[in-house]
Amino acid sequence: MGEKILIIGANGQIGTELASALRGIYGSDAVIASDISSPNNAGGENNGPYEIVNVLDKDNLHHVFDKHRPTQVYLLAAILSAIGEQKPKIAWDLNMTGLLHVLDFSVEFKVAKVFWPSSIAVFGPHSPQQQTPQYCVMDPNTVYGFSKLAGERWCEYYFTKYGLDVRSIRYPGLIGWRTNPGGGTTDYAVHIFHEALKTGKYESFLSVNTALPMMYMEDAIRATITLMNTPADTLNIRSSYNLAGISFTPAQLADEIKKYIPGFEISYSNNDPRQAIADSWPKSIDDSYAQKDWGWKLEYDLSKMVEDMLVNMKKII
Ligand code: AKB
Numbered sequence: 314m315g316e317k318i319l320i321i322g323a324n325g326q327i328g329t330e331l332a333s334a335l336r337g338i339y340g341s342d343a344v345i346a347s348d349i350s351s352p353n354n355a356g357g358e359n360n361g362p363y364e365i366v367n368v369l370d371k372d373n374l375h376h377v378f379d380k381h382r383p384t385q386v387y388l389l390a391a392i393l394s395a396i397g398e399q400k401p402k403i404a405w406d407l408n409m410t411g412l413l414h415v416l417d418f419s420v421e422f423k424v425a426k427v428f429w430p431s432s433i434a435v436f437g438p439h440s441p442q443q444q445t446p447q448y449c450v451m452d453p454n455t456v457y458g459f460s461k462l463a464g465e466r467w468c469e470y471y472f473t474k475y476g477l478d479v480r481s482i483r484y485p486g487l488i489g490w491r492t493n494p495g496g497g498t499t500d501y502a503v504h505i506f507h508e509a510l511k512t513g514k515y516e517s518f519l520s521v522n523t524a525l526p527m528m529y530m531e532d533a534i535r536a537t538i539t540l541m542n543t544p545a546d547t548l549n550i551r552s553s554y555n556l557a558g559i560s561f562t563p564a565q566l567a568d569e570i571k572k573y574i575p576g577f578e579i580s581y582s583n584n585d586p587r588q589a590i591a592d593s594w595p596k597s598i599d600d601s602y603a604q605k606d607w608g609w610k611l612e613y614d615l616s617k618m619v620e621d622m623l624v625n626m627k628k629i630i
Pocket of ligand 1: 485497499
């Protein structure tokens, strides 16, 4: 039987890119893109089946599972760290109840594989900040962070109790040129490219030396699809895999951009609430389990990513 892949949250930063990549691999009709509103078509959502889905609306979601009988589900609908602090209860509800609905229907409809993204936000101020290991103290202090940590525990629970094949990655901040990020702490690393090309200057909401783990979207999509195609019995982690990416500060990113836009100027605001979130997160990540279990290897370092971002963004700006 061929694959039927349901993507929930297909209009977002990751969903848009995944929809397009999965349609390239499995064909347009095999991928059902869905989101709470009409397609944005950045991921070619108009080129294949599309459903309006609200993960909090059980009847609506059940109907979509029943209609399409997916073999794989990617749940990407979530509220990220910065917006989550503005709307804590709504973020908790969407991130948690939405996940539980999808896990329950995946068991009911015997979905073969489920992907759910976690984040470096599961770590907190008492986690080791350098080369943060897979297993360590985790005391996230954002609603987004502890919703992701609780979600990881639920994923492992459904795997153990119900045999549901759930797979997950703790994404670093993601940087891509096709879409904008939606309300996270790492968003500066995308905004900076837009402003560098449009105005030649950018005010970073994170301070000069705030290092965070980041990853180019090409690598993130490849990681996701690789993980989903790995034989189940070689995966030793059913909570979520650490993924390292590239660690850099706003100053280091600006210096790299200056190589292509010499007049580019960066300044720093010093009273943004996202700074406290960034300060509680790892600066770099140890992803040796991903390397060992599914052969993970990063392709884009800082200079390769900046070059590719600028080449592609110049075509669309
Ligand atoms: C955010 O900044 O909230 C996200 C994340 C790191 O999960 N990009």
